[in-house]
Amino acid sequence: MRRISRALGAVVVCGALVTGVVTGVAGAQVEQRGDAGYRADIAWGPCGEMPSVECGTVRMPVDWGKPRGEKFDLVLARRKATDPAARKGVLFVNPGGPGGSGVDFVMAADAYFSAELLAKFDVIGVDPRGVARSNPVVCSAEKVAQQPSNYPADQAEFEALRRYNRELAADCRERTGPLFDHVDTLSGVEDMDAVRRSLGERELSYYGISYGTLLGQQYAQRHGDRVRAMVIDSNMDHDQGTWEFGTREAVGAEDSFVEFVAWCGRDESCALHGRDVPALWKQLLDRAERGELTHPNAPGLVLDRAFLRSLVLGALYGPSWSAIADFLVALEAQGGSAVAGAGAPEPELVENPFEVFCQDWNLPLRDHREFARLRARSLELAPNMEGSTLGEGAIAACQGRADAVDNPQRPWRVAPGTPKVLMLNALHDPSTPYSWAVGAHRQGRGAAVLLTYEGWGHGVYGRGACADGHTDRYLVDLEVPREGTRCAGVEPPAAAGSRASVPGGVGVERPTWG
Numbered sequence: 001m002r003r004i005s006r007a008l009g010a011v012v013v014c015g016a017l018v019t020g021v022v023t024g025v026a027g028a029q030v031e032q033r034g035d036a037g038y039r040a041d042i043a044w045g046p047c048g049e050m051p052s053v054e055c056g057t058v059r060m061p062v063d064w065g066k067p068r069g070e071k072f073d074l075v076l077a078r079r080k081a082t083d084p085a086a087r088k089g090v091l092f093v094n095p096g097g098p099g100g101s102g103v104d105f106v107m108a109a110d111a112y113f114s115a116e117l118l119a120k121f122d123v124i125g126v127d128p129r130g131v132a133r134s135n136p137v138v139c140s141a142e143k144v145a146q147q148p149s150n151y152p153a154d155q156a157e158f159e160a161l162r163r164y165n166r167e168l169a170a171d172c173r174e175r176t177g178p179l180f181d182h183v184d185t186l187s188g189v190e191d192m193d194a195v196r197r198s199l200g201e202r203e204l205s206y207y208g209i210s211y212g213t214l215l216g217q218q219y220a221q222r223h224g225d226r227v228r229a230m231v232i233d234s235n236m237d238h239d240q241g242t243w244e245f246g247t248r249e250a251v252g253a254e255d256s257f258v259e260f261v262a263w264c265g266r267d268e269s270c271a272l273h274g275r276d277v278p279a280l281w282k283q284l285l286d287r288a289e290r291g292e293l294t295h296p297n298a299p300g301l302v303l304d305r306a307f308l309r310s311l312v313l314g315a316l317y318g319p320s321w322s323a324i325a326d327f328l329v330a331l332e333a334q335g336g337s338a339v340a341g342a343g344a345p346e347p348e349l350v351e352n353p354f355e356v357f358c359q360d361w362n363l364p365l366r367d368h369r370e371f372a373r374l375r376a377r378s379l380e381l382a383p384n385m386e387g388s389t390l391g392e393g394a395i396a397a398c399q400g401r402a403d404a405v406d407n408p409q410r411p412w413r414v415a416p417g418t419p420k421v422l423m424l425n426a427l428h429d430p431s432t433p434y435s436w437a438v439g440a441h442r443q444g445r446g447a448a449v450l451l452t453y454e455g456w457g458h459g460v461y462g463r464g465a466c467a468d469g470h471t472d473r474y475l476v477d478l479e480v481p482r483e484g485t486r487c488a489g490v491e492p493p494a495a496a497g498s499r500a501s502v503p504g505g506v507g508v509e510r511p512t513w514g
Helices: 102-107 115-120 141-145 155-176 178-182 185-198 212-226 242-266 277-289 305-315 321-332 355-360 368-381 389-397 434-444 465-477
Strands: 021-023 029-031 043-046 054-061 071-079 089-094 121-127 138-140 204-209 227-233 298-302 349-351 421-428 448-456 486-488
Touching: 054 185, 071 102, 071 185, 089 102, 089 185, 089 212, 102 121, 115 121, 115 465, 121 185, 138 141, 138 155, 141 155, 141 349, 155 178, 155 355, 155 368, 185 212, 185 355, 204 212, 212 227, 212 421, 227 465, 242 277, 242 305, 242 321, 242 368, 242 389, 242 421, 242 434, 277 305, 277 321, 305 321, 305 389, 355 389, 368 389, 421 434, 421 465, 434 448, 448 465, 465 486
Parallel strands: 089 121, 089 204, 204 227, 227 421, 421 448, 448 486
Antiparallel strands: 021 029, 043 054, 054 071, 071 121, 138 349
């Protein structure tokens, strides 16, 4: 059973200015940025205490619209193929997020990818621009802590949320520097292609999961002639408006919770077997709203309604069904009102890699009335999970921003001549719902094959011989599965998958797409 660790990756290159518009299939237009000739020396060195991994730094343009302009350091990692004689090339990997470290992903590659892939590919991971080691977006911790509720009660609170978002962006821009305005995924696409050139590789293979699928999709749209093979696992659909985005996230969260409840009903090992789980869940949400609950594994961490929903959503990624049941039982046993602990001292600055999202998505709400209508619809679609805290938080975070969205939504159009892309998605994914994969696959118009994992959780690779076998054969031998291929689900907790249980039970962090 493989496990993923969150990772951040980024690499850099520079070159001459090229402007214009690239027109893909059916007239989908994508602003052309980058420099097809840019490459830079990579300064390689040790990578912590891991002799099998090298870390490197490469200079990249801050703004790919001005590739001869200011530069920053992009950090990457490389794990060379263990069987050089059988080497197939480079496999770029991205763990999603936004905010996941490709460097950390490479360090964890032994625990994630098959021995065959590790033998035949140099695995390359980049800390994307604005993330981790690559000039991270940083903001005042005090300002971040002032964040208002994602659920404004009226127009005044809605305007306060919009004002806060503008103030936070200004604070982060000042502290981060010029890169702040250039951390969109299309800029990351140009970084990845520049790293490919700097490595001296004619083409690349790619594995991206979750938010990393957007990087893969847009690379195939921009540089399809440089793709050898591409696997995108648990897919984003970058052709959704605010309502589609929010409601489909709500449906995905609800579906995963309902699957957890069904498992509890049929499996005697569930700590809540034989009980009315939705009724208990509703009671716990109400108690959290009254301030009566703390995290069982983090004394002093008070859970409000949204935080409790968020933690359970994150545990559904695994899915950690047994841990969720134990967590709810422990919460039920608590009595009285919760007392917040003192907590650790706050740092002066905190990283905010989610800034990437607001440069990739335009998800406006006109006013509080529209917010309230969307919220009501989410409650209808997800009566147990009450929507998706992930989707709701993403929409809320980008309201009122004064800056333009550099990489707004558009249909996915793969460049002519690109090899078939392999898409993977679980049928019951709480984060990137199956409907997103279906939508992106439809937009591809035959450019991709969708493999359906008829199981649960976020991320497909590592969950069983069927999906893993198809993925490995595709990456190694370029054998494309038949359209409509389906792999039976492997039910947790006996085989919980590559990203399964949070050690020690339900975690304490809010989930992202990664």
